[in-house]
Amino acid sequence: MSLSYDAEGRLVRAGDVQVVRLEVGPRVGTDSESLVMGEDTLEVGFEGRPKILAYRKDPPFGGPPRALPVPAGVARCESNGGLETMADVGEGRRLLVCEQRRFPSSTVPAWIGSGGSWTRRDYPLVFGGGWGGEPFRPTAAALLPDGDVLVLERRFPPLGARIVRIATASLAATGRLETREIARFEAPLTLDNFEGIDVRRDGSGRTLVYLVSDDNNCFKNGYDPVPQRTLLLMFALEG
Secondary structure, eight states: OEEEEOTTSOEEEEEOOOOOOOOOOTTOOSOEEEEEEOSSEEEEEETTTTEEEEEETTTTTEEEEEEEOOOGGGGGBOTTSSEEEEEEOSTTOEEEEESOBSSOOSEEEEEEEETTEEEEEEEEOBOSSOGGGOOBEEEEEEEOTTSOEEEEEEETTTTEEEEEEEOHHHHHSOEEOOOEEEEEEOTTSOOOOEEEEEEEEOTTSOEEEEEEEOOTTTTTTTOSSOSOOOOEEEEEEOO
16 A cells, blocks of 8 residues: 655545455454564464464465464453454563453453463453443554554544553563553544554654554445444644
């Protein structure tokens, strides 16, 4: 995919989008939720039956994929709230966060590590304005240039989103992760099913944050009007 910007550096268009069918093999949930670019591989996280599969970079998502180790406790997450979030947190480590436990809770399981070595953490949920006590739930994360991590959270119903920042010191500690809210999206702001976040630094030194939403195949499934859209938004991170 190619991105185009105007003279002020604002995102104006996305083009050359290529859709690739993933080879997943037997007994793998088909709901791919996260992506991390390794040195030679593209790592994709699946919820349902929690898995991380590594594909070749050249050609993109070339198979057959190789299964990577995941923490044993990830199987205890809710089937539709499993490995929703996976991010590179430096030094070959990954941050994994479940979206939901199998029972009501104020935190969800998280892990930091790689291979067969994982440190169990707890990710805090924030409750505010959700119907029936529904919290904001983590859906994606991205590593900042300074080593901190941004986590995207989504709430439904009603639809809302947050971006929180986890400091490097909290990532290196144990126990509960410490999050700090830096942005919140509520009506009448542009809202959708935000499930992806990425970060890059441009030529002028700006740290740019990209959000993408998942339309859940609403258009393909014939909903009218379409209640969800695929949106790509860009923001500049100040400070």
